């Protein structure tokens with residue numbers, strides 16, 4: 183069949199099962215939009231292209247599908263870069279389609295021309311400039327395949343206007359194969375046997391799981407593995423929800439703001455089974471003493487993650503889900519009757535750590551931000567999808583909301599990108615229309631993509647925004663307090679909008695609490711409303727996030743409240 | 744300990760591929776001592792040869808990161824005697840009347856060629872391993888080297904005998 187490029191694009195998107203696109207039109211993509219309007223793919227018109235990418239990111243995480251964006255050339259394309267970088271750091275599958283000036287103008291500094299393939303080369307899994315209409319179908323198919331397979335990630339496809347406007351022969355392609363791309367899903371069974379051997383002999387084992395477990399949908403296998411072997415589990419920020427936060431084996435999050443018992447157990451363990459993690463510096467602290475007494479097992483689909491930051495005794499390259507289910511099978515072959523007795527001392531020690539230094543805060547007559555998150559957890563019975571902005575709000579969300587299931591905590595982990603939470607919540611709400619989606623926000627971060635309120639209202643996406651307003655760039659202020667003698671240079675945010683009126687101006691609902699007694703009623707009212715709501719909580723301004731491991735210090739040396 | 748390593752890779756012969764490879768080195772703080780690129784017999788495939796200095800851990804990362812690039816089809820470490828290595832240089836040397844005979848004698852001994860002659864200079868073409876090139880340069884230095892263009896090494900694995 184002879185088809186126009188823009189039609190071919192729509193054909194492939196539909197073949198790939200795309201139901202929703204987050205985007206923003208412009209000159210070179212008018213033709214693509216013209217075709218898009220003829221399909222039943224839903225288009226969410228955002229208010230800024232960065233919002234489109236974060237929304238697609240939230241959509242991908244909540245649905246497990248590939249998130250798709252469509253934007254114009256030049257400024258439309260450059261506005262996507264932050265969102266792409268965030269998705270890249272967190273291995274989120276996205277296909278970002280950018281329009282480009284016509285092929286014959288490329289390189290001429292044409293109107294709205296920018297080398298977006300060059301700009302995004304280091305922050306995409308792969309990217310393409312499509313050079314002819316005949317190549318369009320294969321390229322877009324490859325983009326989806328790359329985005330979702332192996333270690334997932336964002337893939338950008340730059341389509342010049344003449345490529346989408348010209349015609350070419352189109353045939354439906356079955357599957358794509360790339361001779362140079364062959365992710366290793368099957369783990370080496372010999373390596374897994376060694377892991378089982380170590381588990382058998384370990385006295386103080388810990389499991390450390392990360393975002394890879396969530397991406398490969400291996401939470402069940404992980405839970406089975408931990409319960410069978412009675413090994414306590416901690417996760418990175420990205421791994422929250424991979425293991426039930428209400429399980430007795432749960433240690434809490436690891437790292438700079440990890441729990442006392444999680445960080446201490448890393449210092450003391452003799453076996454660390456790490457799965458789908460990449461040992462970010464926010465997790466390891468000082469690397470030379472990280473898990474210094476432990477043999478480290480590292481299971482990951484990306485070989486570059488292994489031995490990048492931390493020496494590893496047993497590397498296993500493979501998919502987390504497959505590896506864990508094979509491990510579970512191998513473990514079934516060994517005798518586990520004496521495991522509970524063997525673990526007694528170790529689990530007892532962990533219990534004592536928990537007893538001496540639990541996550542806690544002191545109530546006062548100001549609203550404590552932790553209290554707001556705790557109440558939110560109670561009122562939602564832990565069932566909401568939580569997105570976050572970045573800073574203290576993000577850490578309190580991670581510490582005080584307990585996640586029992588994967589796909590319910592959506593945060594910009596690797597890039598730590600302020601402005602992520604609201605558009606991500608919008609994307610998650612599109613993916614899960616029947617779920618309650620709450621963005622836990624800071625007063626500063628929320629202003630970075632506040633324009634997306636209009637997107638939520640226009641599309642009847644009833645996202646809830648909980649602003650923990652401390653009038654500060656709180657996390658930066660905390661560092662200034664602790665490490666710069668309280669010199670609060672440029673972190674006091676004197677003037678913010680009236681968030682209640684702002685919500686109303688967007689056609690949403692605004693609520694505000696200034697006293698602890700009002701917290702519950704504001705939350706209860708806000709959460710029950712069928713439209714988007716901003717709930718502002720005037721919190722204790724100089725509250726800090728504890729525990730805290732100063733950057734570069736050993737993980738076991740925590741500042742405590 | 745940082746040691747020299749030479750690696751070659753077969754890559755898709757497409758625009759932007761070299762930039763991905765080089766961008767990886769600069770972005771991750773890896774070092775490039777030399778770089779050679781040209782098409783292979785298959786016009787869709789190019790061969791890139793890179794010399795880098797790295798310790799074992801960094802080298803492992805470099806190799807894994809390169810393999811991760813979608814356009815890198817095959818990568819091989821060419822360090823050691825299993826591969827033949829050659830580099831080439833064009834050396835423009837001052838050739839005063841009293842030195843001309845001596846220079847030509849050296850050219851002869853090293854089995855290189857004079858490819859350009861002037862009243863005051865020769866341009867000498869030489870191929871060989873790094874040691875040969877260095878030795879030649881040391882001998883020519885006293886005459887005064889005007890300029891030099893040097894390729895990095897290229898390498899091929901020896902076939903089984």
Ligand SMILES: Cc1ncc(C[n+]2csc(CCOP(=O)(O)OP(=O)(O)O)c2C)c(N)n1
Nearest residue numbers: 573574575598600624625626627655656657
């Ligand atoms: C886009 C971006 N710019 C700057 C930073 C650095 N930064 C990290 S946390 C933070 C403060 C955030 O303030 P707020 O949103 O009010 O959250 P709080 O820490 O007060 O809860 C800043 C500026 C960042 N992470 N992202």
Ligand SMILES: [Mg+2]
Nearest residue numbers: 624625654656
């Ligand atoms: Mg703040």
